[in-house]
Amino acid sequence: MNFELNEEQTLLKEMMQSFTQNEIIPAARTLEEKHEFPKELIRKLADLGILGMTIPMEYQGNKTDYLSLMITLEEIGRGLPSLAVILSVHCSLFCYAINHYGSEELKHKYLPRAAQGEILGAFSLTEPGAGSDVTRLQTQAVRKGDSYILNGTKAWVSNGTEAGAFVIFAMTELDSGKKKMSAFVVDKDTAGFRVSKIEEKMGLHASLTAEVVLEDCRVPATALLGEEGKGTSIALHCLDCSRIGIAAQSVGLAQRALDEAVKYAQQREAFGQSVADFQAIQFMLADIATWTEASRLLTYRAACTYDQEQAFSRQSAMAKLYASEAANKIAYLALQIHGGYGYSKEFVIEQLYRDARVLSIYEGTSEIQRIVIARSLLKE
Numbered sequence: 044m045n046f047e048l049n050e051e052q053t054l055l056k057e058m059m060q061s062f063t064q065n066e067i068i069p070a071a072r073t074l075e076e077k078h079e080f081p082k083e084l085i086r087k088l089a090d091l092g093i094l095g096m097t098i099p100m101e102y103q104g105n106k107t108d109y110l111s112l113m114i115t116l117e118e119i120g121r122g123l124p125s126l127a128v129i130l131s132v133h134c135s136l137f138c139y140a141i142n143h144y145g146s147e148e149l150k151h152k153y154l155p156r157a158a159q160g161e162i163l164g165a166f167s168l169t170e171p172g173a174g175s176d177v178t179r180l181q182t183q184a185v186r187k188g189d190s191y192i193l194n195g196t197k198a199w200v201s202n203g204t205e206a207g208a209f210v211i212f213a214m215t216e217l218d219s220g221k222k223k224m225s226a227f228v229v230d231k232d233t234a235g236f237r238v239s240k241i242e243e244k245m246g247l248h249a250s251l252t253a254e255v256v257l258e259d260c261r262v263p264a265t266a267l268l269g270e271e272g273k274g275t276s277i278a279l280h281c282l283d284c285s286r287i288g289i290a291a292q293s294v295g296l297a298q299r300a301l302d303e304a305v306k307y308a309q310q311r312e313a314f315g316q317s318v319a320d321f322q323a324i325q326f327m328l329a330d331i332a333t334w335t336e337a338s339r340l341l342t343y344r345a346a347c348t349y350d351q352e353q354a355f356s357r358q359s360a361m362a363k364l365y366a367s368e369a370a371n372k373i374a375y376l377a378l379q380i381h382g383g384y385g386y387s388k389e390f391v392i393e394q395l396y397r398d399a400r401v402l403s404i405y406e407g408t409s410e411i412q413r414i415v416i417a418r419s420l421l422k423e
C-alpha cells in the first residue's frame with residue numbers, strides 16, 4: 044500500500060499550501076466578519092484552474108483525479124472553510140452533475156464558463172419541508188410542450204446569491220399519479236426564478252446560503268439533466284461523490300485547529316511554565332493530531348477508491364461521518380487549549396468551532412451516513 048502522493052499531487056499540494064498561506068488566510072477574517080462572498084479569491088482560483096477540476100479539457104476544464112480535488116479542498120478548508128464549501132458545491136456537485144448527466148448542449152452551454160469562473164454553480168435539492176427525506180419534495184415541474192414549468196421553494200442553497208446557474212430537483216410525472224424526481228439546470232435570470240432570503244447562520248459567514256423561489260418558472264425541455272424521473276439516482280450519486288469533499292473540508296479545518304492549538308499551547312504560560320508542558324494539554328494535542336490523520340487517511344482512501352472506479356459509496360460515507368464528527372471534537376479541544384481566549388473573536392479557533400458544527404449536517408447528516416454504511420454492510 045502506497046501512502047505517498049505522486050509528483051503532480053505533491054506539486055498541487057505545495058501550490059495550494061502557499062495560496063492558502065499568502066492569499067486566503069490574510070483575507071479570511073475580514074470576509075467572515077463582513078459576511079462577504081470571497082469573489083476575488085474565487086477569481087484567483089479560477090486563474091489557477093481550480094474551478095475546472097471536474098471538467099474535461101474539451102469543455103475548457105482542467106479535469107484531475109478526484110484525490111487532487113480533495114487535496115485542494117483540504118488546503119482551502121485550512122484557510123477559510125466557507126471557501127471550501129463554495130468550491131465543493133461548484134466542482135463536486137454542479138459541474139460534476141452536468142459533466143456526468145448533461146446533454147452535449149448543456150455541457151457546452153455551462154461547463155466552459157464554469158471552468159473559467161464566469162459562472163459559479165449551485166445544487167438545490169433541499170426544501171423547507173424536505174432534507175434527509177427527498178421523497179417529500181414539493182417543488183413540481185410540469186411538462187408543457189417543449190418546456191417545463193417549475194413551481195416551489197428550495198431551501199439552504201449554498202452559493203444561492205452568487206450562482207449563475209442551478210441544478211434544481213423537482214417532482215415530475217404528477218399527472219400520471221407517479222411521483223418521480225427529475226433534475227434541471229436553471230439560469231438565475233430565468234423569469235419566475237428569484238432568491239427570496241439569505242439565511243443567517245451560526246458560521247460559514249463568507250459562504251452565503253439562500254432560499255430560492257420558483258413561480259411559473261419556464262425552462263426549455265433541454266434543461267432536463269439526464270432522463271426524466273431519474274433525479275433521485277442523480278442526486279444520490281452526486282452526493283456520494285461530493286461528500287468526500289466535505290470530509291476534505293473537515294480535514295483542513297481540523298489541521299488548522301491543531302496548528303493553532305500547538306502554537307497557542309507553546310506561547311501561553313501558567314504556573315511558571317508553558318501550558319504545553321502539562322500532560323493534560325499534551326494528551327489533547329495527541330488526540331487532535333491522531334483524529335486529524337485518521338480523517339485524512341479515510342478521505343484520501345475514499346477519493347482513491349473513486350479514482351480506481353470501484354464502489355465508493357461506503358468509503359465516502361465513512362470518511363464524511365468520521366472526519367466531520369472528528370472536526371467537531373477537535374475544534375472543541377483546540378478551543379479548550381486556548382482557555383478563555385478561545386471564546387474570544389480575537390483567535391481564529393472561535394470561528395473554526397462555529398464552522399465545524401455544520402459539517403456533520405450538510406450533504407447528509409451523520410445519521411444518514413450511518414444508514415448508508417449499515418445498509419452496505421447488511422447487503423454483503
Ligand SMILES: Cc1cc2nc3c(=O)[nH]c(=O)nc-3n(C[C@H](O)[C@H](O)[C@H](O)COP(=O)(O)OP(=O)(O)OC[C@H]3O[C@@H](n4cnc5c(N)ncnc54)[C@H](O)[C@@H]3O)c2cc1C
Pocket residue numbers: 132166167168169172173174175176198199200201202244247252401404405406407408409410411
Ligand atoms: C449551511 C448549509 C448549507 C447547505 N447547502 C445546501 C445546498 O447547497 N443544497 C442543498 O440541497 N442542501 C443544502 N443544505 C441542506 C442540508 O443538506 C440539509 O440540512 C441536511 O441534508 C439535513 O436535512 P434537514 O435539515 O431537513 O434535516 P432533517 O432531515 O429534518 O433531519 C432532522 C434530524 O433527523 C435526523 N434524521 C432524519 N432522517 C433520519 C433517519 N431516517 N434516521 C435517523 N435520523 C434521521 C437527522 O439526522 C437530523 O438529526 C445546506 C444546509 C446548511 C445548514
